[in-house]
Amino acid sequence: DLTPNSWEARAEGASLYGFTDYPTLAERGTTVLARGEGPYVVDTDGNRFLDANAGLWNMVAGWDHRGLIRAAQEQYERLPGYHAFFGRMSDRTVELSEKLVEVSPFERGRVFYTNSGSEANDTLVKMLWFLNRMEGRPEARKILTRVNAYHGVTAVSASMTGKPYNDVFGLPLPGFIHLTCPHYWREAREGESEAQFVRRLARELEEVIAREGADTIAGFVAEPVMGAGGAIPPAEGYFQAVQPILRKHGIPLIADEVITGFGRTGEPWGCESYGFTPDAIIASKAMTAGYFPMGAVILGPELADRLFAASAEFTDFPHGFTASGHPVGCAVALKAAEVILEGADGDEPLIENVRRTMPLFAEGMDRLARHPNIGEARYRGTMGALEAVADRETKAPFAADLQVSERIANACHDVGLICRPLGQAVVLCPPFIMTPAQFDEMFGKLEKALGSVFDAVA
Numbered sequence: 001d002l003t004p005n006s007w008e009a010r011a012e013g014a015s016l017y018g019f020t021d022y023p024t025l026a027e028r029g030t031t032v033l034a035r036g037e038g039p040y041v042v043d044t045d046g047n048r049f050l051d052a053n054a055g056l057w058n059m060v061a062g063w064d065h066r067g068l069i070r071a072a073q074e075q076y077e078r079l080p081g082y083h084a085f086f087g088r089m090s091d092r093t094v095e096l097s098e099k100l101v102e103v104s105p106f107e108r109g110r111v112f113y114t115n116s117g118s119e120a121n122d123t124l125v126k127m128l129w130f131l132n133r134m135e136g137r138p139e140a141r142k143i144l145t146r147v148n149a150y151h152g153v154t155a156v157s158a159s160m161t162g163k164p165y166n167d168v169f170g171l172p173l174p175g176f177i178h179l180t181c182p183h184y185w186r187e188a189r190e191g192e193s194e195a196q197f198v199r200r201l202a203r204e205l206e207e208v209i210a211r212e213g214a215d216t217i218a219g220f221v222a223e224p225v226m227g228a229g230g231a232i233p234p235a236e237g238y239f240q241a242v243q244p245i246l247r248k249h250g251i252p253l254i255a256d257e258v259i260t261g262f263g264r265t266g267e268p269w270g271c272e273s274y275g276f277t278p279d280a281i282i283a284s285k286a287m288t289a290g291y292f293p294m295g296a297v298i299l300g301p302e303l304a305d306r307l308f309a310a311s312a313e314f315t316d317f318p319h320g321f322t323a324s325g326h327p328v329g330c331a332v333a334l335k336a337a338e339v340i341l342e343g344a345d346g347d348e349p350l351i352e353n354v355r356r357t358m359p360l361f362a363e364g365m366d367r368l369a370r371h372p373n374i375g376e377a378r379y380r381g382t383m384g385a386l387e388a389v390a391d392r393e394t395k396a397p398f399a400a401d402l403q404v405s406e407r408i409a410n411a412c413h414d415v416g417l418i419c420r421p422l423g424q425a426v427v428l429c430p431p432f433i434m435t436p437a438q439f440d441e442m443f444g445k446l447e448k449a450l451g452s453v454f455d456a457v458a
C-alpha cells in the first residue's frame with residue numbers, strides 16, 4: 001500500500017534500512033510491524049507472520065513475555081538509567097555480572113557491558129590490544145577469524161567479519177586475517193574425508209601463525225556455529241583441532257556466542273555443545289531475549305586477571321559506553337537468564353523446550369532436504385539452513401540473478417512466514433517458545449514455498 005500517508009509510503013519516505021537491496025524492496029515493499037504475539041508478529045494491515053528467524057536471531061522468548069516486560073517496567077520505576085564508569089554501577093549490574101559468570105563455563109571471570117554484539121567484539125579486541133601493550137608486547141595485534149564469519153558492523157567487528165561485502169568500505173583494516181570456513185560440505189576437496197578436511201584447516205592455522213609470527217597475533221575469534229555466514233556448524237572435531245595449536249602459541253580463543261549463547265544449540269553455550277572452553281565469550285541477542293539492546297564480553301579467569309592487573313598497575317582501561325551496564329538492560333538480562341536457563345515464575349526453562357523440539361527441527365530439515373534442489377540441510381539445536389542447488393551431484397548453485405533464496409523467502413512471506421535468505425540458503429532460527437504445531441506450520445509453509453519456486457526455476 002503506497003498511497004500517501006500509508007505506513008509503507010512513510011517508511012520509504014524517511015527511513016533507511018540495514019542490509020536492504022533497494023531494487024528488490026521496490027518490488028516487494030516494506031512491511032511495517034505493529035505488534036507481536038508469541039512467535040508471531042503482526043503488521044500495520046493486520047497480517048500475521050510466524051517469524052522463523054526470531055527477529056534477528058534474538059527474540060527467543062517471543063514478543064509478549066510478561067515476565068520480561070514486567071522486569072523492565074519495575075526497573076524503570078526504580079533506577080531508569082545509569083552507567084558503569086568511575087567506580088559506580090547499579091545494583092542490577094552487579095547482580096548480572098555475578099549471574100553471567102555463574103552461568104558461563106568459567107569458574108571465575110569478569111564482565112564488561114556494551115549495547116550490541118558489534119561493540120562487544122570491538123571491546124574484546126581493544127582489551128587484547130591494551131593487555132598486550134601494557135604487558136610489553138605492543139606488536140601482538142593481529143586478529144584471526146574465518147571466511148564467512150559474522151562479528152558485526154563497526155569498523156573493527158566488520159574487519160573480523162569474513163564477507164566480501166565489506167569491500168565497499170575498504171575493509172578489513174590491516175591485521176585482520178580470515179582463515180578457511182570450516183564448512184565441510186562446501187569447502188572440502190574432492191575425496192577429502194571430514195577428518196582430513198579438519199586436519200587441513202589445522203595445518204593452515206599452523207602455517208598462518210608461522211608466517212605472521214605468533215608474537216604478532218592477539219587472538220582467534222570464532223562463532224561456535226556460524227550464523228549470518230549461513231548457519232554453518234563446524235566440521236566434526238574442528239575446535240578440538242584448532243584449540244591445542246592456539247594454546248601452544250599462547251593465542252587466546254574467543255567464542256562469539258552472540259547467536260549461540262543462552263540455549264540455541266541445546267546447551268547454555270555453543271562451546272559446551274562443541275566440547276571446548278574458550279578464554280572469553282562474546283554475548284548479546286538472547287542475553288536479553290531481544291527486549292533491550294545489550295552485549296557483553298565475559299572474560300574467563302586468565303584474561304580477567306590480566307585485564308584487571310593491567311588496569312590497576314598501568315592506567316585505567318579507557319573504554320566504555322554511556323549505557324554500559326544499563327540497569328534496565330541488566331534487569332531484563334537477569335530475568336532472561338532465569339526465563340531461559342532456570343525457569344521463572346513456575347514455568348519450565350525455555351532451554352527445555354529447545355531440547356524437546358530439537359528433534360522436530362531436525363526431522364523437518366531432513367524432510368525438506370529430500371527435495372532434489374536442496375543440496376544440504378545443516379543444523380545444530382534449532383538453528384539451521386537449507387542450501388539450494390541447481391544440481392545436487394555437482395553442488396552447482398543456481399544462477400545468482402535467479403535470486404532463488406530471496407524468491408523462497410518472498411513466497412514464505414506471502415503465506416505468513418518470515419525466513420531469511422542468505423546466499424543461496426534459507427536460514428531458520430525460530431524462537432525458543434515454538435510448539436510442535438508451530439513447527440508444523442513453519443515447515444509446511446516453507447515446503448510449499450520451496451516447491452513453487454523450484455518448479456518455476458529448475
Ligand code: PLP
Nearest residue numbers: 116117118150151152227258259
Ligand atoms: N556476532 C555475531 C555472531 C552476530 O550474529 C552478530 C549479529 O548478528 C553480531 C556479532 C553483531 O551484533 P549486533 O548486531 O548486536 O551489533
